[in-house]
Amino acid sequence: MTTTTIDPRGPTLSPGVSSPGASPVVSSLTVAGRTVKKFIRTPQLIVAGTAQGALFLLIFRYVMGGAIGHTGVLSYVDFLVPGFVATSVLFTGMGASAGVADDLGMGLMDRLRSLPISRFSIIDGNVWANTALTTFSLAITTGIGFAIGFRIHNGVGSALEAFGMCVLYGFAFCWLFVALGLFAGSPQAAQSLSFLVFPLTFVSSAYVPVSTMPGWMQAFANYQPITAMVDTVRILTEGHVAEATLGHPLHSYLAASLAWSAIIVAVAAPLAVMRLRR
């Protein structure tokens, strides 16, 4: 039992006049804490998510990998794993949509919106929590990548930068998914909206070289965000060999990736805030 001591700020239940409301930082952390707790206490989510990621990685590596063979001078596993890890943030970030839509449906969002806190922190708390979860699964996916034969050829420093870029992608896409969840209306709708990630990830350089696709598809694949994001990670982990295969220097991919991440946040964040202020 807790002994209730009298706190000057008063845990009294007699009606107060007015509550100050939590600061933006405390609000964000409190909102984020709840999402993280929910995730940690649902172990089946973690196990299923990890198993699914591992399964797909094994299928690409060993089932398709044989037919794909070498991609340029890179072995397929070294080509695949950077792409797979970078795109994994989309598959784990997807969960944010359903979570947010669920909060809206069950009235939790109404409660949060009726509290004396900034509405921005309701969203950004969710984004931070989901970014943390995405980062956690990034680490696991990376570990599995190493286990099936992936190796870095460009030094540890660059590899860590690559990981940092993946975390950034995760952050950007979490904004997108939270915004989608707010607009979706129901968890089911949010889930189906999130499947937009399939064309985005598969029609990119993530799993196979873009040059093997038909011309009209290459046009899309080359200019959509995922390709630049994936190739940045590829060059950071594999160095000159990858740079030579891909055809452009690192800095152009890096600039494109940073720009795309910024654009995604710049579009999704105001939409999400607008939706919640409504």
Next chain:
Amino acid sequence: MTALIEARGLTKRFGRVSALAELDLSLPSGRIVAILGPNGAGKTTFVRTVATLLRPDAGTLAVAGHDVVREPQTVRRMIGLAGQSAAVEEMMTGRENLAMVARLYGQSRRSARAASAATLDRLGLSDAGDRLVKTYSGGMRRRLDLGASLVGAPRLLLLDEPTTGLDPRSRIELWDAIRALGEDGTDVLLTTQYLDEADHLAALIAIIDGGRVVAQGSPAELKQRVGADVLDLHTREASTLARAAGVLERLDIGAPTIDTETQRCSIDAPKGTGVLALVVRALDDAGIDIEDVTVRHPTLDEVFLKLTGSSCSATSGSSDSTSISSSLSSDSDSDSDSDSDSHSDDRVA
């Protein structure tokens, strides 16, 4: 003195539907207030507007003198909201849920923990406090949800259909909790479609229909406003009932209503008109044997019927317009299941 809630010409439209149509309402502080109305009357829209979740299209709404549109943050500092569904996190314990909300109200960690413990205690959830909410029953969730709305010790509690969908026992437990809050001096505004709930809990009732207030007053005042007391008479047999009704009709003091199920015939009996004596004499003259005759105050259901033209607690069940339930509580309890399905009509996103 500033009114606790002051609405003037409050209007909110969803597409072509006016959920609130120039609603005027002034509610004082210090009493439990019930907003009573059928599905789609605008109750939820009104509460959501008070809670700053919706912006009105026209008119003004102020809570303790603070405009909900111009000073939403000031209003949010004063209110605690419990919506129609239990908005609590299933994967956290009851204690954690309450502490989280207390933190968001701006309390220190320690203060939030203490407020959480005190609230659990007050709602009889101390024993379940450390269990995950997903193990809670529906009634416990609603109580925890109520706890979340009051853990920040708000000045005004907003409860949107707090007992919809609950079984009778959980309902009474929740009523007790709400009544105790009112006695402690927290202002409570609740919406309900149950007349007995308004009658039991509220010192002041505002009946709304079609987005406007159609009547306002204490339960006693409202019953009085419909004016007349009601004379009920029971007969032993159905055939006698029809004959008795015929006699009443010929008295030319109003149209009697007949409820064959309970063998009852009712007629308005305005005070000081000696209707009782008149009726007894007329029935005696006609040689009709009656079981008993009573004169009583009208029920809120009858008041509601007169004011809105539709029955409130019996939305689906006994649609027979001549049957007016005299025992409100049993009536609305049996209806609570069907009503909980339809309550979403009232909630326009």
